[in-house]
Amino acid sequence: MAERTLTPLAGWRIVAEPGAIDVAPWPDGAEVVRISADDAFVIGGAQPDLADPHAIVTPEHGFAGVVLDADALSRLAECHVEWQLPEGRPALAQGQIAGVPGKLVLREDGSALLLVACAAAHELAERVGLT
Amino acid sequence: MLRVTCPTCGTRPYEEFRYGSLFPVTPDSITDPDARQVDHAWMQDNVAGPITERWFHEAGCRRWFTAVRDTRTDAWSQPD
């Protein structure tokens, strides 16, 4: 994984009614990370517009990410993840990675987007051998 | 190792979680408001069996949830 780098991501953080997030028309080119039923991180794209009048939609610059291919993902899981990754794809896996809170957006093509809070990115990079 | 099952994320080592508290259940037989508060705050039953607890998934979805744990086996089940 030596050539890969965690890079700060720009997106939108959304806290809203789960039903409104379920049916939201996401902007073109955006990748949606569903953190929980009422919480989503939308990477890229224009500001999303939700049907929930009480939705909180705010710019999110708190995550850094790196794309891992299938081999890099399985090496990461083998060496640094103590819990079982979900079988299905696409899926979101959240938990400690090398002891640092992180997220893995598991994509259908076998690759994954590794996400971590920017404040912990340097620590995670050091622990898992990212540059 | 104790493993905790988050309803959003699945089963993880307990180090990922923050323990909230025992979910307080004050018996209906205590009717005096002051006595109910004392029971709520101080009277722990130390049950050997299923208890309801609050947990926070700090390293994952960062959500509080309620779960039932059998103190004899650490087996988890969903609250009613």
Ligand SMILES: [Zn+2]
């Ligand atoms: Zn969780």
